[in-house]
Structure formats: C-alpha cells, structure tokens
C-alpha cells in the first residue's frame with residue numbers, strides 16, 4: 001500500500017511538512033505576516049523524529065521560540081508565552097506571531113498505529129513514546145496521579161490529559177493523540193487569551209497532528225486561523 005493510502009485510513013487530509021508550512025506561510029502572507037515582520041513559535045514533542053518540522057519552520061519563518069515539551073504539550077504557560085511576546089519585530093506599529101502546536105503519532109508501512117523504525121536499530125519503536133507509556137498505564141488500571149519531581153513532564157501529561165478522558169475509559173493511541181491535540185490547543189489558547197494584547201499584536205494559531213509516516217513526516221491539519229486587528233480569520237490551507 002502507498003503511504004498516501006495508509007494515511008487515508010486514519011486521516012482525511014494530510015500534507016507533507018514542507019507543503020503544510022509553505023501553505024500556512026502563503027495564507028498568512030496574504031494577511032500581512034511574513035518572515036521579516038513575524039516571529040514563529042513551535043510546540044512539538046521532544047522526540048528527534050519530530051524535529052524535521054522544526055527545520056522547515058526555521059527555513060520558512062526563521063528561528064522560532066520553543067514551547068516544546070514531551071508529547072508536544074504546552075507547559076510553557078503564561079510565563080513562557082509572555083517571554084515570546086516581547087520578541088517580535090514591530091512593523092507598522094504591530095507585532096506578529098504564528099504558533100505551530102501539534103502532538104505526533106507514528107504509522108508504519110503496514111498501517112500499524114504508533115509503530116516506527118529508528119535509524120541504526122533493529123525492530124520496532126514507538127511514537128509518541130510518552131503518550132504510549134501513559135496509555136499503557138491507563139490500560140493496566142493503575143495511574144499514578146502524584147507529581148513525581150524526577151519525572152515532571154510525564155506527571156503533568158497524566159494530570160492534564162485525565163481531565164479530558166471520561167472516568168474509566170481507556171482510549172487507544174490514536175484517540176489519545178487527538179485528545180492531546182485538544183488539550184494542547186486549549187492550553188495555548190487560554191494562555192493567549194491572558195497574555196496577548198490584540199490591540200498591539202496580530203497572531204495565528206496552527207495546530208494538527210504530526211504523523212511519522214513510513215517514508216516521511218506528514219501533517220493532518222486541525223485549527224488554522226489568524227487574529228488580525230482583533231478579528232479572527234480562518235486560513236485556507238488547501
């Protein structure tokens with residue numbers, strides 16, 4: 001089966017990372033954002049197989065502010081966002097920001113979810129490993145809900161995602177990844193609502209799921225919108 005057909009089994013619409021970042025750049029350029037007047041931010045997993053999109057964002061927008069945590073969670077919070085909000089160039093009296101935020105999931109050439117290969121290693125590997133570990137814990141019926149100071153990010157993942165999961169329900173990895181996307185977007189938007197002054201700044205929120213496919217990485221787009229002069233505008237990413 002071709003990669004495209006494998007991805008179609010789970011995701012209605014996917015782009016290569018390069019296509020996706022270029023299309024979002026093009027859509028935002030029409031709203032006055034460009035690589036001279038805008039600073040990008042990214043929130044993706046720490047996994048090295050997720051970093052290809054970071055390189056594409058850098059190529060298109062320049063160096064981006066890094067909000068990333070395990071699983072792509074937005075744990076940088078109001079303080080992290082407030083730091084980034086002092087970094088944009090000021091052009092025509094306005095600041096401009098674009099935020100890319102996404103969890104990730106692997107799909108192998110047989111269409112198996114969560115499975116990938118790692119360079120130089122025989123056998124199968126898992127992505128996202130942090131979400132897989134949490135999913136296994138839920139399936140075991142025992143979830144540690146305390147803050148482990150030697151495992152801060154994973155503790156926060158459990159606490160945050162359990163707020164989104166009905167009591168007693170054990171999602172599979174794909175469902176858990178979609179739940180993670182919802183949490184990341186909600187937390188980013190909450191921080192934006194408290195920190196960003198739309199009287200001074202235009203910004204865009206671009207979310208989705210990064211797919212570590214059999215041959216390359218892809219993006220399934222979710223929210224893609226900009227707020228320009230305080231007004232929300234949907235981006236056409238086609």
Ligand SMILES: [Zn+2]
Nearest residue numbers: 045047128129
């Ligand atoms: Zn991961």
